[in-house]
Amino acid sequence: xSIYSDDALKLVKDAxxxxxxxxxSPYRDDLVRNVLLEMRHLEASLRDILAQREKALPxxxxxxxxxxxxxxxxxxxxxxxxxxxxxxxxxxxxxxxWELGGGSxxxxxxxxxxxxxxxxxxxxxFITGYTGLVSEYRGQFLEVDLxxxxxxxxxxxxxxxxxxxxxxxxTENGAVRLVKNSQHYLRRTDVEPFITAGxxxxxx
Amino acid sequence: MxxxxxxxxxxxxxxxxxxxxxxxxxxxxGFLEGNLDVDLAANTRIELPYWxxxxxxxxxxxDLELPKCFGHRVRNDLNASPTxxxxxSLCSYYYRFGVKIINLVVDAMLPDILAxxxxxxxxxxxxxxQTSRLRTDRSEFIYSLDETExxxxxxxxxxxxxxxxxxxxxxxxxxxxxxxxxxxxx
Numbered sequence: 001x002s003i004y005s006d007d008a009l010k011l012v013k014d015a016x017x018x019x020x021x022x023x024x025s026p027y028r029d030d031l032v033r034n035v036l037l038e039m040r041h042l043e044a045s046l047r048d049i050l051a052q053r054e055k056a057l058p059x060x061x062x063x064x065x066x067x068x069x070x071x072x073x074x075x076x077x078x079x080x081x082x083x084x085x086x087x088x089x090x091x092x093x094x095x096x097x098w099e100l101g102g103g104s105x106x107x108x109x110x111x112x113x114x115x116x117x118x119x120x121x122x123x124x125x126f127i128t129g130y131t132g133l134v135s136e137y138r139g140q141f142l143e144v145d146l147x148x149x150x151x152x153x154x155x156x157x158x159x160x161x162x163x164x165x166x167x168x169x170x171t172e173n174g175a176v177r178l179v180k181n182s183q184h185y186l187r188r189t190d191v192e193p194f195i196t197a198g199x200x201x202x203x204x
Numbered sequence: 205m206x207x208x209x210x211x212x213x214x215x216x217x218x219x220x221x222x223x224x225x226x227x228x229x230x231x232x233x234g235f236l237e238g239n240l241d242v243d244l245a246a247n248t249r250i251e252l253p254y255w256x257x258x259x260x261x262x263x264x265x266x267d268l269e270l271p272k273c274f275g276h277r278v279r280n281d282l283n284a285s286p287t288x289x290x291x292x293s294l295c296s297y298y299y300r301f302g303v304k305i306i307n308l309v310v311d312a313m314l315p316d317i318l319a320x321x322x323x324x325x326x327x328x329x330x331x332x333x334q335t336s337r338l339r340t341d342r343s344e345f346i347y348s349l350d351e352t353e354x355x356x357x358x359x360x361x362x363x364x365x366x367x368x369x370x371x372x373x374x375x376x377x378x379x380x381x382x383x384x385x386x387x388x389x390x
Contacts, residue, residue, distance in 0.1 A: 003236065003253060009219060016212045022382045049232070063228045063243070066265045070233065070256060077255050084210050099381040149378045158378070188378075198380040 004042060004074035007034040008081035015088045023112070024092050027120040032082065039078050046071040093123060097131065101147035101193050149192055158188045160200040169194070213351060217297035217304065221251040223269040224260070254304060261308050270309055271295070274302060279317055286324035290348040298350035329353055333360025 011031050018025035046068060053064040096115065111127070119127070138146050166178040171190040178184070178200070184191075194200045208214040225247050234242035236250045244250070249269075252260070260266045272278070273294040281289045291298040302318045329349070332342050349357060 003256065009215075012212055012215045016216060019212070045232075052231075060231070062265075063230050066226065066228065066230045066260065067232055069259065069263070069265065070230075073256050073259055080209060081215060084212060084215055087210055088212060096381070151376060151378050154376045192378060195378045196381050202377045202379070 004038060004071075005035075005077040005081065007031045007038065008078040011035070011085040012081050015085050019088075023115050024089065024096070024118050026118040027089070027123065028085075029120060032085075035078050035082055039075055042071050042075050042078075046075070089123065090126065093119075093127060094130070097127065097134075098147070099196070101196055145189070147193075148189075149196055153188060156188060157185055158191065159183065159185050159203050160191050160195065161203055162199070163201055164199045166194060166199050213297070213300065216351075217300040218255040218258075219253050220271070220295055220297060220301040221253050222257045222271055222305070222308075224250055224252045224257050224266040225269075226250075226266050227264065254301065258304075258308060268309055270305070270311065271301075273298065274305065274311075274314060274317075279313070282317060282321045286321045287328050287345075288348075289321070291321075291350040291353070292348050294350075296351050299352045325349075325353065326356070329357050330360060333357055333364060 008031075011028055014025065014028055014031075049064055049068045049071065053061060053068065056064055096111070100111070116124070134146075161183050162178045162180050165180050168175045168177050169190070172187060176184060176186065178194075183203075191200055195202050226244060228246050230244040233244040234240065236244055236252075237248055252266070257266065257268060261268050278289065278294060295301055299318060299322060302314065306315055306318075328345070332345065346354070346357065
């Protein structure tokens with residue numbers, strides 16, 4: 001028979017196992033709920049044990065104290081696992097948002113569909129709130145693009161091939177039609193967001 | 205604890221079990237032994253995870269025994285040939301767990317044994333990461349690494365790949381965000 005906090009551990013294992021996958025794994029609502037249930041149960045029986053201890057015989061007190069301590073430790077352990085799981089996911093969500101250009105005014109809509117499906121509702125709320133804050137902050141630096149790719153620029157212009165039709169795109173030198181499989185030599189700053197979003201491919 | 209609180213690896217390392225003996229009967233905890241409705245009797249041998257054992261041992265509720273993976277047999281093996289011991293199968297967090305145990309179980313030898321084993325195995329890990337392009341089969345060695353060593357192996361491997369990409373001027377290209385890459389190939 002195993003000890004308490006088993007489901008909490010499963011959450012951490014889940015996070016660890018999927019830490020290297022490109023996309024976030026589904027939110028384990030079932031496990032989270034089990035952990036919370038177990039924690040409530042632990043809390044109730046912890047109160048029972050403490051009440052028993054009040055009226056216990058002196059030779060029983062240490063045993064009851066040990067039991068109470070273990071309950072308490074299991075509660076703390078579960079809490080830690082839950083928090084670590086949540087934070088690990090939030091960190092990954094933030095990484096993804098910045099990889100996609102710092103959520104430039106785009107809320108959930110810009111996230112790939114399979115990622116959005118794997119979010120819990122509070123995580124979706126978090127993204128909306130966070131991107132709101134980011135775009136407010138970015139509004140103060142209009143001359144710097146805080147969401148630009150973290151690749152040091154070497155040339156002003158880059159050669160790109162179109163992977164998906166983008167229709168007409170406004171650049172500093174007027175409009176360009178980006179039709180699938182065509183190749184263009186364009187200003188880096190104009191096309192960068194399209195490359196990160198997977199519409200264009202940067203070729204040498 | 206400090207920064208470790210949020211660390212997934214630290215949480216998993218603290219799940220490793222230690223053989224423990226309670227000094228008193230513990231009411232309601234018979235389930236640790238497999239008896240659901242019985243109290244746990246004193247001096248029964250049970251395996252407790254580190255996150256329970258640490259506090260209980262420091263407050264003298266339990267006595268601890270050294271886990272088998274730090275026992276004499278493994279020590280002798282590590283002394284004889286550090287690189288051929290399969291640490292991964294003994295305990296996936298061998299070093300991290302070992303470092304935690306040092307504070308709980310008095311053992312003058314253990315710190316040196318851990319450090320020596322780590323130092324002896326490190327050059328081989330480093331070697332293998334730098335020559336991974338030769339594509340010789342090292343799976344047996346890699347399976348024998350513990351998590352800390354695997355992490356080092358991965359870091360070494362990634363740095364070699366990054367170096368190769370820089371060589372081919374790939375590093376200056378802008379890339380599609382990783383989350384989207386899989387979608388595109390579908």
